[in-house]
Amino acid sequence: MNRYAGLGIYKLIVLAVTVVILLGIFYYIGYGRREVRIATTTSLYNTGLLDFIVDSFRERYPEIDVKILPLGSGAALETGSRGDADLVLVHAPKLEKSYIDMGILTAHRIIAYNYFILVGPKDDPANVSNQESIIDAFKVIYTAGSMGKAYFISRGDRSGTHIKELSIWSKIGIKPSGEWYIESGSGMAQTLIIANEKGGYTLSDIGTYIALKENGRIDNLVILYSGDDELINIYSIYLVNPEKVAGVNYGDAYILYKFIIDNIRYFIEEYNSKYSVKLFYPADNEDILMDKWWMLAG
DSSP states (O other): OOOOHHHHHHHHHHHHHHHHHHHHHIIIIIIIEEEEEEEEEEEHHHHHHHHHHHHHHHOOTTEEEEEEEEHHHHHHHHHHHSSSSEEEOOHHHHHHHHHTTTTEEEEEEEEEEEEEEEETTOOOOOOOGSSSSSHHHHHHHHHHHHTTSSEEEEEOOOOOHHHHHHHHOOOTTTOOOOOEEEEEOOHHHHHHHHHHHHOOEEEEHHHHHHHHHHHHHHEEEEEEEEEOOGEEEEEEEEEOOOOSTEEEEHHHHHHHHHHHHHHHHHHHHHHTTTTTSSSOOOOOOOHHHHHHHHHHHH
């Protein structure tokens, strides 16, 4: 065999090896990669709690990629219904119920709760801090806003927080509008930052507020009303039903789902230790009470 023939064989071997490697890569990209997509409320994402959970999951299951999609609850639910998420974490019971009824969501579990709070400027021009209920607090904000003395910053994004805010306005028969009522169209963190800059009021989950407050990003905002039963904020986890929605990775999503519900108390307790107050409470020992509040939530 001459040296040219040997060179030709060498080239064929190199080509064959290259083809095998490329086929392996294409197979991994197209078929072999295991990925779970979580559509989540922004409050779980902004506070860092979900990242803390997912980092622990990746250590246990390095073969499964996790993609986090931080959205308002309404957008998260819609994302799941399109098959663009395998698992959803949300806090909008009224919206959740409609997706359950359509069969899109399955395996409902309440994993955590905290409370919505009404925050605003330290000088409190609407006198919110002296009100006896969240309904009264919204009434005085409306009055002050209509007189040009106050702003209210709404998320305006169909998130769980926005749905809760709208339900309060509805209970007092007010459809807010005007220069005093500003829709941010943003997540909770950005809405709080806008309220801080404008000297306005806003409804927030306590977790995002405390996380930003302790990082010095919203120094002008203080908690003016909290503790009303109307303001309980319940976080639920669901699997997207593969019998109703195509393209769902149910098997790996279930592994992550089970990992979360089995370890949620540990994750919350460890996470809360970083802050001066509790940002979340695990719901695992209060199933009956949480189910009751979830059913009543608007």
